[in-house]
Amino acid sequence: MTRIRLTNTRTRRKEDFTPIDPTDVRLYLCGPTVYDRAHLGNARPVLVFDVLVRLLRHVYGDDAVTYVRNFTDVDDKINAEAQRRKEAGSPLPLEALIAERTEETIAWYHADMDALGALRPDHEPRATGYIPQMIAMIETLIAGGHAYAAKGHVLFDVRSYPDYGKLSGRSVDDMIAGARVEVAPFKRDPMDFVLWKPSSDDLPGWDSPWGRGRPGWHIECSAMSAELLGDSFDIHGGGIDLQFPHHENEIAQSCCAHPQASFANVWLHNEMLQVEGKKMSKSLGNFFTVRNLLDQGVPGEVIRFVFLMTHYRKPMDWTEAKRQEAEATLRKWRDVTRGAEAGQPSSALIEALADDLNTAGALAALHDLAGRGDAERLLASAQMMGLLTDQLGAWSTDDEELGAIIMRIALERRAARKAGDYKKADEIRALLEAAGVKLMDTASDNIAWQRSSNFDPEAIKAIE
RNA sequence: GGUGGGUUGGCGGAGAGGUUACGCACCGGAUUGCAAAUCCGUGAAGACCGGUUCGAUUCCGGUACCCACCUCCA
Numbered sequence: 001m002t003r004i005r006l007t008n009t010r011t012r013r014k015e016d017f018t019p020i021d022p023t024d025v026r027l028y029l030c031g032p033t034v035y036d037r038a039h040l041g042n043a044r045p046v047l048v049f050d051v052l053v054r055l056l057r058h059v060y061g062d063d064a065v066t067y068v069r070n071f072t073d074v075d076d077k078i079n080a081e082a083q084r085r086k087e088a089g090s091p092l093p094l095e096a097l098i099a100e101r102t103e104e105t106i107a108w109y110h111a112d113m114d115a116l117g118a119l120r121p122d123h124e125p126r127a128t129g130y131i132p133q134m135i136a137m138i139e140t141l142i143a144g145g146h147a148y149a150a151k152g153h154v155l156f157d158v159r160s161y162p163d164y165g166k167l168s169g170r171s172v173d174d175m176i177a178g179a180r181v182e183v184a185p186f187k188r189d190p191m192d193f194v195l196w197k198p199s200s201d202d203l204p205g206w207d208s209p210w211g212r213g214r215p216g217w218h219i220e221c222s223a224m225s226a227e228l229l230g231d232s233f234d235i236h237g238g239g240i241d242l243q244f245p246h247h248e249n250e251i252a253q254s255c256c257a258h259p260q261a262s263f264a265n266v267w268l269h270n271e272m273l274q275v276e277g278k279k280m281s282k283s284l285g286n287f288f289t290v291r292n293l294l295d296q297g298v299p300g301e302v303i304r305f306v307f308l309m310t311h312y313r314k315p316m317d318w319t320e321a322k323r324q325e326a327e328a329t330l331r332k333w334r335d336v337t338r339g340a341e342a343g344q345p346s347s348a349l350i351e352a353l354a355d356d357l358n359t360a361g362a363l364a365a366l367h368d369l370a371g372r373g374d375a376e377r378l379l380a381s382a383q384m385m386g387l388l389t390d391q392l393g394a395w396s397t398d399d400e401e402l403g404a405i406i407m408r409i410a411l412e413r414r415a416a417r418k419a420g421d422y423k424k425a426d427e428i429r430a431l432l433e434a435a436g437v438k439l440m441d442t443a444s445d446n447i448a449w450q451r452s453s454n455f456d457p458e459a460i461k462a463i464e
Numbered sequence: 465g466g467u468g469g470g471u472u473g474g475c476g477g478a479g480a481g482g483u484u485a486c487g488c489a490c491c492g493g494a495u496u497g498c499a500a501a502u503c504c505g506u507g508a509a510g511a512c513c514g515g516u517u518c519g520a521u522u523c524c525g526g527u528a529c530c531c532a533c534c535u536c537c538a
Contacts, residue, residue: 012468030538038538045538077536165467168533174466175534217536239538240468246537271469272532279531309477309487315470315531322476325488352478360478364486422497429499440501448501 002059004354006235007313009243009267010167014356017266019234023064025056026229028264030221030238030246031069031124034105035077037289038112040303040318041273041280045238047304048270048312048357050118051385052235055353058345058384068228069121070221071109073102073128074214079203098204102126112290115300117386123228127220131206134215134223137257138195146256149210150186152198158191161252167267168244193249195219218249226254231261237268270312276319299395301387302326308359308385324453330387331450333366334396336375337388343376345384359385402457405464406437410447413439428463435459 004017019025029049032042049067056065082097090097110120127134138154141147146160158164158172165171172191194216199205205212225233231254238247247267254263272279275286293303305326310316346369352361362385369378382388413428429439436455440448 032538033536042538048538075536169467170534171466237538241533241537243468244533245535270538272538274531311478313469314477317476319476321488325476329487355479358478360476360487361485364478367486417497420497426498433500438500441496441499442501450501 002350002354004055004059005356006266006268007356008265009269010264015266017234019060020232020265022060025060025065025235026233027053027056027065027067027235027237028221028225028229028233029067029069029121029236030242031071032105032109033072033075033077034102034109035075035081036105037291038109039280039287039289040275040293041239043113043116043118043290043303044270044273044307044312044316046113046118047116047307047386048268049237051308051353051357051359052268053119054384054386055350055357058350059354066123066229067119067121068123068125068225070224071102071106071124071126072217072220073106073126074204074220075217078102083202094202095204108291112294115294116290116304117300117389117392119386125224125228127215127224130220130223130227131215133227134219135196135206135208137219137223137226137253139209140257141195141253144256144259146252147195148188152211152213153184153186153194154196154210155187155192156195156249156252157188158193158252159189161256163255164191164252165248167248167251170244193218193245195253218246219253221246222250222253222257225250225264226258231258231263233264235266235268236264237270240269240271243267243269268312271315274315274317277317280318298323299327299330299392301330301389301392301395304386304392305330305363308363308387311360312357327453329367331396333370333378333382333388334393336370336373337379337382340375340379342380342383345381346377349381349384353384398451399457402460405460406432406449407447409460409463410439410449414447417441431463432460435463 005014006017007014027049029045032038046069049069053065053067078098078101081101082094085097085101086092086094092100114120138147141156142149142154145157147154147156165175172189176190196208196210196213196215196219198211198213203214205214225236236247236250251263254261274280275288278286280287290303294300302323306318306322307316309322309326346365348365348368349362352358352365355361366378366382366387369381379388386392409428409432413425416422416424416428432439432449433452434454436452437460438450438452440450442448
């Protein structure tokens with residue numbers, strides 16, 4: 001059996017992966033808060049876990065993996081958007097506006113991640129569907145002396161959990177020293193965090209032993225992972241920015257509520273995304289969503305390829321140059337594999353992926369297969385990484401009408417060449433090239449052409 | 465201030481204490497009416513300063529610079 005190695009944030013080491021139950025490998029990925037379109041950075045953990053799940057299914061079997069990714073649909077940003085619509089004159093009640101917002105955002109998210117070739121998880125729980133489990137867990141924490149109610153809130157008592165801070169390598173005292181923490185007067189310790197908070201009448205709320213209120217951010221993941229994967233499961237992940245406080249708090253809640261269990265054995269964290277060397281932020285004007293890229297005509301498969309070029313534990317830079325390189329490589333590989341049947345994935349590829357998801361190394365294995373013209377294995381291996389799938393291939397097949405136009409122009413050029421009129425032949429070639437079509441003369445006299453990055457259908461039509 | 469990570473050839477980007485990463489670009493050759501594509505081939509690296517070692521880009525320490533987190537954030 002393939003030995004999978006993963007870098008575990010909890011131990012800060014690359015370790016052999018040993019599932020709790022090889023017939024049911026269980027993973028949890030922190031999913032989006034559904035208040036707006038997914039930005040490009042949101043795609044990174046999704047793609048990391050997508051490759052991981054494909055690898056685990058390959059090694060342990062298609063039915064031996066359970067993948068959970070949540071939707072956070074209780075959040076003040078969602079409430080704010082609903083409030084905005086209400087104030088803009090919507091006749092719907094606030095609860096309906098909130099539901100409307102989360103529903104449309106989830107549909108966008110699905111569409112955008114589908115476009116990147118990411119497999120849907122086995123379960124996509126929503127926080128609002130697990131409120132009773134959260135309340136039960138909070139009651140357990142209070143009973144165990146790890147949480148306390150104060151002024152309609154329930155807070156987790158970080159001093160009650162000696163390992164608090166272990167995941168992120170901080171001590172409670174260090175954090176207090178330098179942090180700008182909001183210190184509510186009813187907190188026993190400034191680092192105590194909210195498990196439950198009261199809701200005013202204009203906010204969504206649920207009845208609880210502490211009055212009408214809503215859960216804090218972190219408790220949902222603890223409750224939902226326990227419900228769907230058990231108190232102990234294999235892998236938990238997300239962006240490195242979630243390491244603290246979100247994952248630290250999840251560990252505190254889950255381990256105190258289930259002291260006999262291990263919670264997540266392996267913690268995987270991906271590094272952040274940059275754009276042209278800078279942090280993606282609204283103020284720098286380089287903030288964009290997955291949908292923005294798709295709408296600009298960047299195929300989802302190209303976006304996926306660019307992400308896979310960089311190891312998940314390193315900062316990844318989205319650049320125009322990479323986009324072009326990815327597109328050119330994919331076109332070449334799609335040409336090589338056109339009409340081929342998928343064979344067996346190469347062992348070099350599996351080994352690269354099994355070595356802490358070394359997707360860059362795996363792409364090198366694909367380059368090797370392409371170079372040797374091994375179309376069957378290239379196809380199977382690329383598909384292991386979610387590339388060269390039928391689902392993602394539409395962008396690389398050309399419009400028939402346009403193809404016919406190009407063919408007619410190319411035939412005219414061929415006639416000119418045959419007649420020895422190289423001046424005319426070269427002119428036609430230059431015109432096509434300016435419109436993004438590269439012509440290639442072949443020995444067999446067939447017409448062959450490729451698009452380049454400046455491909456422009458209107459310009460091509462204008463030539464004829 | 466605290467914590468964590470990074471610095472590899474023109475660019476992107478991996479692994480490994482000693483043997484070619486790989487891709488793109490470049491250069492040389494084959495091929496071509498000329499190109500393109502393709503094939504063959506040559507170059508080119510590991511921030512800086514020390515240490516360990518027969519040998520370090522790879523391990524350890526220090527310095528510089530960069531980034532992230534500590535506040536909603538994947």
